[in-house]
Amino acid sequence: MNTTKETTCPCCGEGSLRTLKRDYIANIGEGQKLHVPNIEMEVCDKCGEEILSLESARAVDAAIADHTERLTPNELRELREQFGVDQTEMSEALGLGGKTFHRWEKGTQYPSRSMGYYLRLLREFPEAFEWLRSRRWKGRNRHVTREQSPEAEMQQRFPALAQNRVRLTTAMTDRCNYAMVLLVVQ
Numbered sequence: 001m002n003t004t005k006e007t008t009c010p011c012c013g014e015g016s017l018r019t020l021k022r023d024y025i026a027n028i029g030e031g032q033k034l035h036v037p038n039i040e041m042e043v044c045d046k047c048g049e050e051i052l053s054l055e056s057a058r059a060v061d062a063a064i065a066d067h068t069e070r071l072t073p074n075e076l077r078e079l080r081e082q083f084g085v086d087q088t089e090m091s092e093a094l095g096l097g098g099k100t101f102h103r104w105e106k107g108t109q110y111p112s113r114s115m116g117y118y119l120r121l122l123r124e125f126p127e128a129f130e131w132l133r134s135r136r137w138k139g140r141n142r143h144v145t146r147e148q149s150p151e152a153e154m155q156q157r158f159p160a161l162a163q164n165r166v167r168l169t170t171a172m173t174d175r176c177n178y179a180m181v182l183l184v185v186q
């Protein structure tokens, strides 16, 4: 009876599990899947449930971390502390669910590959974080009218320009995205 119990699928309770090695298809977020080759697993012959040993699960996790160039929980915490916000504020700024950043720092969930790129971009260009956090594009939509010249629009968005407190240099174009827009004013 013990043998039967061990091989019965815990998911459907009907099929039997058999051990085999094949590609494990991991869901890595944003509709993307990663094929991890040669993973040992138990598969139910009825419902198809795949059961991975701890060792196999670790191998899959390592493959995903490598493929997604995953940021570590420590890196994520340092990134957030760089901006001086708590986990909830960080989630909100990024447009994520309130607990998401908390889960990333705990290591129970991970940012996707594209989110990892985006977070690295913010780390490199911290001034963009304030722009993001204050949803500066909304202000732009509210205030810009068709009659405005690009110069007037830029002066409204960046009052420092109108007051000649900021000098535009080509070096700025290397520093951040909207510096490209600032070129319009020159």
Ligand SMILES: [Zn+2]
Pocket: 009, 010, 011, 012, 013, 014, 015, 044, 045, 046, 047, 048, 049
């Ligand atoms: Zn089953």
